[in-house]
Amino acid sequence: MQVTSRHFKKGAHEALHDENIQSAFSRVKSGFPLARARAAGELPEFEGLRDEARDLKNHILQNLDYYLEYFEDQVLLQGGRVHWCSSYTEARDVVLAICKEANAKTVTKGKSMITEEMALNDHLEKNGIEPIETDLGEYIIQLAHEYPSHIIAPALHKTKEQVTELFHENHGKYGLTERITDPQALVNEARQVLRDKYVAADVGITGANFLIAETGSTVIVTNEGNGDLTQSLPKTHIAVSSIEKVVPTLEDASLFLRLLARSATGQEMSVYTTFSTGPRRMEDIDGPANFHVVLVDSGRSDLLGTDKQDLLRCLKCGACMNHCPVYQAVGGHTYGWVYPGPIGAALNPHMIGLEEARDLPNASTFCGRCEEVCPVRIPLPKIMRHWREQAFETQVTPKPERWGIGIWAFFAKRPTLYRLMTRISARSLKGMAGKKGVIRKLPLLTGWSSVRDFPAPEGRTFMEQWKKQSQEGK
Amino acid sequence: MPSRDKIFARIRHNLGRGPLDEAAAGALKARIEGHAPHTIPTRTDISRDKQIDLFQEKAEALAATVARVPSLAEVPEAVRDYLAAHNLPTRIKMSPDTALDGLPFDKTPMLEVSRGAASPEDEVSLTPAFTGIAETGTLCMASGPETPSTLNFLPENHVVVIRKSQITGTLEDSWAQLRAKFGAGNLPRTVNFISGPSRTGDIEQTLIMGAHGPRRLHILIVDDEK
Numbered sequence: 001m002q003v004t005s006r007h008f009k010k011g012a013h014e015a016l017h018d019e020n021i022q023s024a025f026s027r028v029k030s031g032f033p034l035a036r037a038r039a040a041g042e043l044p045e046f047e048g049l050r051d052e053a054r055d056l057k058n059h060i061l062q063n064l065d066y067y068l069e070y071f072e073d074q075v076l077l078q079g080g081r082v083h084w085c086s087s088y089t090e091a092r093d094v095v096l097a098i099c100k101e102a103n104a105k106t107v108t109k110g111k112s113m114i115t116e117e118m119a120l121n122d123h124l125e126k127n128g129i130e131p132i133e134t135d136l137g138e139y140i141i142q143l144a145h146e147y148p149s150h151i152i153a154p155a156l157h158k159t160k161e162q163v164t165e166l167f168h169e170n171h172g173k174y175g176l177t178e179r180i181t182d183p184q185a186l187v188n189e190a191r192q193v194l195r196d197k198y199v200a201a202d203v204g205i206t207g208a209n210f211l212i213a214e215t216g217s218t219v220i221v222t223n224e225g226n227g228d229l230t231q232s233l234p235k236t237h238i239a240v241s242s243i244e245k246v247v248p249t250l251e252d253a254s255l256f257l258r259l260l261a262r263s264a265t266g267q268e269m270s271v272y273t274t275f276s277t278g279p280r281r282m283e284d285i286d287g288p289a290n291f292h293v294v295l296v297d298s299g300r301s302d303l304l305g306t307d308k309q310d311l312l313r314c315l316k317c318g319a320c321m322n323h324c325p326v327y328q329a330v331g332g333h334t335y336g337w338v339y340p341g342p343i344g345a346a347l348n349p350h351m352i353g354l355e356e357a358r359d360l361p362n363a364s365t366f367c368g369r370c371e372e373v374c375p376v377r378i379p380l381p382k383i384m385r386h387w388r389e390q391a392f393e394t395q396v397t398p399k400p401e402r403w404g405i406g407i408w409a410f411f412a413k414r415p416t417l418y419r420l421m422t423r424i425s426a427r428s429l430k431g432m433a434g435k436k437g438v439i440r441k442l443p444l445l446t447g448w449s450s451v452r453d454f455p456a457p458e459g460r461t462f463m464e465q466w467k468k469q470s471q472e473g474k
Numbered sequence: 475m476p477s478r479d480k481i482f483a484r485i486r487h488n489l490g491r492g493p494l495d496e497a498a499a500g501a502l503k504a505r506i507e508g509h510a511p512h513t514i515p516t517r518t519d520i521s522r523d524k525q526i527d528l529f530q531e532k533a534e535a536l537a538a539t540v541a542r543v544p545s546l547a548e549v550p551e552a553v554r555d556y557l558a559a560h561n562l563p564t565r566i567k568m569s570p571d572t573a574l575d576g577l578p579f580d581k582t583p584m585l586e587v588s589r590g591a592a593s594p595e596d597e598v599s600l601t602p603a604f605t606g607i608a609e610t611g612t613l614c615m616a617s618g619p620e621t622p623s624t625l626n627f628l629p630e631n632h633v634v635v636i637r638k639s640q641i642t643g644t645l646e647d648s649w650a651q652l653r654a655k656f657g658a659g660n661l662p663r664t665v666n667f668i669s670g671p672s673r674t675g676d677i678e679q680t681l682i683m684g685a686h687g688p689r690r691l692h693i694l695i696v697d698d699e700k
Binding site: 024027028031043044045048049052056062063064065066067068069070074078084085086090134135136137140153154155156158159160163183184186187188190191194195196199213214215217223224225226228229232233243248249250251252254255257258265267268269270271272273274275276277278279280281283284285286287295297301302303304305306 | 476477478480481482484485486488489490493494498499502503505506509510511512513515516517532536570590591592594609610612617618619622623624626627628645646649652659660661662663664665666667668669670671672673674675676677678679680682684685686687688
């Protein structure tokens with residue numbers, strides 16, 4: 001996919017003036033967070049489970065090599081195959097080779113973020129294989145030639161009317177020519193079209209929410225059932241997963257399952273949680289005859305041992321974006337790569353380069369809600385701060401900003417001088433404000449004051465008041 | 475260097491160590507084989523009867539429907555009544571599971587029952603469950619020659635027969651039963667946990683039932699604990 005993160009500011013500006021984006025993303029505010037709060041409230045153990053989940057992920061990351069090898073052994077033992085891929089290029093080629101081996105013309109796909117990262121669909125299309133996304137949201141954006149704006153609700157930015165038009169343009173070839181507008185009817189039509197695709201597909205590709213070392217299973221979590229039809233009807237099932245998804249045991253997966261759906265949508269369990277182990281057994285009368293697991297690193301292992309390792313704990317639930325005031329205002333596509341919201345702001349600079357994604361860690365007020373709701377307690381604001389520091393140190397930050405920060409740092413390192421300067425500023429700002437108590441236009445910061453008034457300081461600084469109060473207290 | 479080696483070399487280098495020594499690896503192996511549970515919610519620490527009630531209450535909250543049936547012999551009539559009440563087709567595809575062998579469908583001649591894996595034209599499926607989980611109203615289905623998993627997804631209407639004794643408290647109870655049946659470290663090809671009928675929120679976050687999997691999920695709880 002085309003990476004557009006460097007145009008964050010322009011994109012944000014446009015998104016703020018786009019009525020569709022504003023109405024779609026303002027719905028996020030009232031929906032997911034309330035549902036999550038209710039689900040968390042109904043489970044007294046919830047906060048404790050989050051601590052356990054954080055610690056378990058840390059344990060796994062410290063022993064990642066061991067658990068991956070154990071997982072591989074079990075997949076092989078169950079008759080599956082494992083493919084290790086260091087890069088996206090390699091992973092795309094491996095998947096393509098398996099599809100060719102299966103003489104595939106069409107492949108159905110369950111929802112998978114790693115295949116978005118890999119831009120797998122483009123690669124398959126270029127090589128004459130038709131990929132069909134089966135998650136309804138993914139299907140909609142595939143028809144629109146777009147990419148997800150939310151990790152669990154990929155077509156969040158699309159209005160009902162836009163879906164109507166997309167289906168009308170694309171479903172005529174199946175004899176479905178009526179223009180339908182009712183959401184239930186739209187779902188029914190997609191169901192009808194995709195049903196034949198599941199049956200006709202030669203290969204089914206899914207992602208994996210977890211890999212179980214103990215049993216060599218891959219796990220998917222869905223609400224629609226599309227992932228299950230994708231992986232049970234074609235002859236070949238390919239599960240594509242990044243390497244950090246491995247968990248040791250079924251009991252360990254249970255811990256994460258109790259947090260995942262509650263954090264994502266406020267459900268106690270998603271409708272379908274499916275564990276797939278090896279190909280169909282000798283006596284089985286359905287299921288895929290071939291089972292492949294494609295394990296992708298592509299930058300994950302480079303996070304180990306760094307100040308950003310905590311990112312590898314991510315369960316991809318989307319809670320951070322659901323609760324982010326910046327995401328709610330600018331929408332998903334503005335972030336310019338696969339992961340939007342706080343997780344994107346913290347992860348994308350690593351995946352696509354800090355120079356490209358420089359604005360993302362700045363797209364935060366550091367209100368801290370993302371960290372408050374993250375089921376595995378990833379310190380997202382802290383990681384964004386690390387990126388800001390790194391951008392400054394490596395001179396990725398533009399010069400005027402660097403100078404501004406440099407001047408501030410000069411004073412901040414000299415407390416007496418700093419206090420003197422703040423005393424002068426506080427008094428002059430108070431003077432500027434006059435009796436109104438607000439400043440209409442701030443010199444050098446007109447961008448900020450163009451849309452709001454600046455409340456004037458009281459006249460004395462915090463330090464002055466503190467000193468006075470301490471003296472009076474004695 | 476093959477990618478596998480590259481990935482392992484990078485992981486170990488960045489963790490600042492080589493492969494784990496024998497003692498450390500042994501401890502991790504023991505951890506897997508011991509598969510100790512984490513904190514388990516206490517909501518199912520209640521009497522058997524209350525667990526069954528909780529299972530039903532949770533399943534209904536997920537938009538499944540539930541009926542209690544006094545014995546297996548009465549399952550065909552319960553199925554017939556359900557299909558009639560919702561004006562659904564009377565042709566049924568049933569799992570070839572021995573647990574359902576004795577069902578007296580001669581009592582319901584209007585039901586046309588065949589057995590096997592699902593085909594696209596099947597509109598109603600009738601399957602057993604492996605276990606039920608009271609904690610969340612979830613069904614656990616284990617695939618096998620007698621229990622093809624396509625029956626759980628392809629038909630629009632899914633009717634599940636579960637005996638009271640199969641309903642337990644938590645997810646962990648199902649792991650214990652799967653290990654007992656299939657052996658430690660083994661699972662059948664597909665284990666499905668099903669919590670209500672299929673749904674989507676992908677069009678303007680409006681909840682719509684029946685996205686790809688079954689539109690309706692009906693659970694018959696058969697009383698075998700009298």
